[in-house]
Amino acid sequence: MKIFVITIQIGILYLFHMLGVWISESLHLFIPGSVVGMILLFIALSTGKFKSKWVSSGSTFMLAYLPLFFIPVTAGIIKYPEFFTVKGLLLIASTAVSTFLAVAATGWSSERLVSKKKASVNALD
Amino acid sequence: MQQPFIAILIILLTIAAYLAMVKVYQRFTYPILIPVLTTTVIVILGLLAFHISYSDYMVGGKWINALLGPAVVALAYPLYNQRHIIMKYSFPIIGGVFAGLFTGMISGLLFAEVFGIKRDLILSILPKSITTPVAIQIAAGLGGVPSMTVVFVMIAGFSGVILGPRIMKWVRIRSHLGKGIAFGSASHALGTSKAFEYGELTVSMSSVSMTLCALLGSVFGPVVVWIFQV
Numbered sequence: 001m002k003i004f005v006i007t008i009q010i011g012i013l014y015l016f017h018m019l020g021v022w023i024s025e026s027l028h029l030f031i032p033g034s035v036v037g038m039i040l041l042f043i044a045l046s047t048g049k050f051k052s053k054w055v056s057s058g059s060t061f062m063l064a065y066l067p068l069f070f071i072p073v074t075a076g077i078i079k080y081p082e083f084f085t086v087k088g089l090l091l092i093a094s095t096a097v098s099t100f101l102a103v104a105a106t107g108w109s110s111e112r113l114v115s116k117k118k119a120s121v122n123a124l125d
Numbered sequence: 126m127q128q129p130f131i132a133i134l135i136i137l138l139t140i141a142a143y144l145a146m147v148k149v150y151q152r153f154t155y156p157i158l159i160p161v162l163t164t165t166v167i168v169i170l171g172l173l174a175f176h177i178s179y180s181d182y183m184v185g186g187k188w189i190n191a192l193l194g195p196a197v198v199a200l201a202y203p204l205y206n207q208r209h210i211i212m213k214y215s216f217p218i219i220g221g222v223f224a225g226l227f228t229g230m231i232s233g234l235l236f237a238e239v240f241g242i243k244r245d246l247i248l249s250i251l252p253k254s255i256t257t258p259v260a261i262q263i264a265a266g267l268g269g270v271p272s273m274t275v276v277f278v279m280i281a282g283f284s285g286v287i288l289g290p291r292i293m294k295w296v297r298i299r300s301h302l303g304k305g306i307a308f309g310s311a312s313h314a315l316g317t318s319k320a321f322e323y324g325e326l327t328v329s330m331s332s333v334s335m336t337l338c339a340l341l342g343s344v345f346g347p348v349v350v351w352i353f354q355v
Binding site: 010013014016017020021030031032033034035037038039041042045046052055056058059060062063064065066067068069070071072073074075076077078079080083087090091092094095096097098099100101102103104105106107108109110111113114 | 139140143159160161164165168169172173179182183186187189190192193194195196197198199200201202203204205206208214216217218220221222224225226228229232233236237240242246250253254256257258259262263266272273275276277279280281284285288289292293295296298299300302303304306307308310311312314315317318321328332334336339340343
């Protein structure tokens with residue numbers, strides 16, 4: 001029974017995705033269809049008419065396996081053997097260091113902005 | 126007759142490899158053993174060992190890839206559950222995303238400049254902290270090479286997921302809020318999948334930051350290029 005509910009709910013998520021793709025393409029948005037779909041689902045839930053239990057099991061299931069869905073894309077790095085040369089490794093290292101700086105800058109500044117704003121304790125645990 | 130069989134075989138093997146790697150990660154929780162990385166390595170080694178091309182792999186792989194869209198849509202659910210706290214912390218979220226986006230873009234430009242990287246490659250690195258489908262469009266708009274951008278986006282994702290937690294420890298980012306915003310804005314959806322190890326609040330902070338980073342990145346990418354006269 002559980003698997004049946006999950007399947008139907010994934011179907012609902014897929015419909016939101018298709019609607020998002022359609023909107024993104026017909027309006028020539030720079031935002032991808034999946035993100036438009038996410039925003040649409042969020043709006044639908046926020047109206048209160050669309051009940052969150054209609055997608056809760058399906059969403060929980062999909063998000064539990066989220067990393068799996070990336071694998072076909074990430075394996076695509078195989079098409080670029082030039083990344084495994086000296087210059088390529090230099091580029092990889094620069095990208096990684098730049099990402100570390102971004103992680104530090106983001107986390108640091110968002111925490112500073114909270115503490116200024118007389119924060120409630122729970123989010124800063 | 127043969128095509129569907131191969132597709133199913135590829136799907137099953139990929140899922141089996143992933144589930145096995147999840148087990149390995151649960152047993153040995155070293156950051157480098159994150160399942161998405163180890164499974165990718167297994168898939169690549171498998172393709173190389175059996176002389177299978179990437180396009181042949183995608184006969185099955187595209188079905189797994191097709192679930193990525195609905196999975197991104199599903200992020201609306203934790204986002205909705207955490208909506209009050211997101212509204213409450215909208216200021217730190219926006220500030221953090223801005224800080225991360227500009228730090229990432231400008232440091233990327235500087236490194237590329239120091240190492241004498243060609244202009245089209247520099248423009249391909251620029252949107253690296255942004256989720257793949259948006260990053261591709263930004264790169265194309267700037268005059269970069271979209272397929273290269275995909276690789277840089279992945280490297281940004283993996284480096285943030287693998288060493289991000291250590292960086293956070295160094296600069297003393299202790300809150301779920303700060304960690305979530307950092308994962309989402311520096312490492313997009315891969316960072317968000319890592320955020321699941323910290324709980325729903327971190328996931329929501331990460332997915333809202335990832336979305337915001339994509340929106341702001343598409344606006345400010347061209348601005349950064351213009352300011353720095355790339």
